[in-house]
Amino acid sequence: MIEIHEVTKSYGGNAVVDRVSLTLPAGGLTSIIGPNGAGKSTLLSIVSRLMPMDTGKVLVDGLDVSRTAGDVLARRLSIMRQDNHITARLSVRDLVAFGRYPYSKGRLTAADAEHIERSIAYLGLEPYQNRFLDELSGGQRQRAFIAMVLCQDTDYMLFDEPLNNLDIKHAVETMKLLRRLADDFDKTVVVVLHDINFASAYSDRIVAMQAGRLAFEGSPEDMIVPSRLQAIFDVDCRVHAVGETRLVNYFE
């Protein structure tokens, strides 16, 4: 369980995240949606202790993220951010292997090697595993970073806009994969998404933020309704039920 209590973060008097309190139960896939500048990515960075908060508290399975040792937390929670620009020139395999760093500190054991094999296979990266990251396409690189997070094997996995810069095929593959992490591996997955329809189709829970505040939270059925979407994004739209999925049409 991730417990967020009254978290605030300001830049120059401007609250980017404003007294947000939220509890995310263990298991399932939660999407965080909201307009640009709503504070979604900042909140995710605070929860994953990449960024300090001004006030408030975040507990992951009872561990206070601002006080827990970095490597202890790194075995519970991982985050993949959107700008994965890395200077070190690494092969896919090396990158994935660094997902074991919290456990092995760079000296890989046989158990680590097994995790690495499994993660590479799970993302279908075997053909490229010895290639350098800068020799891969955007979609392949994205998969390599997801494999690294998978290899880190934490109960909580956070993804900050993982679909950015992906074409439709890779975006759908990535979302299906995140869904499988929740279903097959019992992971708690939290994803910041821009596309409401992706959120609608793949989430168990949707959290909406607006101007740094928590606006709404609920199941896709509760959240994907015109009145709420209007309140969150300030656009008129219609919602159509297609099979079990609710799709938002905001083009009319």
Place this chain on the structure above:
Amino acid sequence: MMKPALIAIPVILLLAAVSVFTGVGSLAAADDGRGWFLVVESRLPRTLALMLAGAGLAVSGTIMQMLARNRFVEPSTAGTAESAALGMLLAVLIAPNLPVAGKMVCAALTALAGTALFLQILRRIPLRSALMVPLIGLMLGGVVNAITTFIAYRYDLMQSMGAWMSGDFSVVLRRRYELLWIGLALTLVAYATAARFTVIGMGEAIARNVGLNYDRVVALGLAIVSMVTATIVATVGMIPFLGLVVPNIVSLIMGDNLRRTLPVVAVSGAGLVLACDIVGRLLIAPYEIPVGTVMGVIGSLIFLQLLLSRRSHAG
């Protein structure tokens, strides 16, 4: 994985042997022990000093590139070498009787301050184009160098300053280069902690994500780079481009998993300096061109080539 080492080690031994047997004085002519004397007092120290300085600078360059997350950074493009020279100058002025080791500590401290300042400036500049980073470093180095030159000029110490900033091994004798072994010890520390520096090179977010104490590792890296640079400035003088050329070539071929590549970087650095020194000693024998100058010419050419060929990986 073993291949580069298998090729590099015989090459380096050969270069070291050539280095020992290159020189004005003949080792064979006199058999009254003078040949042996020459080897022990001058030739061997010189060859060892070359190898130690080369390995240390190449490894320092690699670490700096991971810390600054930029391929064009090394001690002479980040203000580190200039700051070390300022420290030497201040030590000479304030405590002229301090032994060289003491002056080196002063140089290490100013190098640390200068490099830390460089990293601080980088953190504050929002848009970091790959080429902006070394430009900032060169400007910072220029400012520090101007201050040092101003002081050196007033106290008539321009010649010493020249010795610190331009690598010359012709003065190396036994008991005058041993500080460089500190550099080797630090290089070994860097190797023992190599995985951490690779993680640092993956960026702050990923480093924190895998639980690394980012600030502490950056501090360790800064300490290693500053000390190595200081030992070199204090004993033989700075060798430019080495810390750029060697890490970039090794990275191009083998990548940057430092646990694997750092030994190759160290050995190649030693080899390149040995080769440049031999060239410098042979070109205008019996006189010689300082290794800093030879390296400056060869290094800048190789570096220009790298710059043109791998612009896409530059960031």
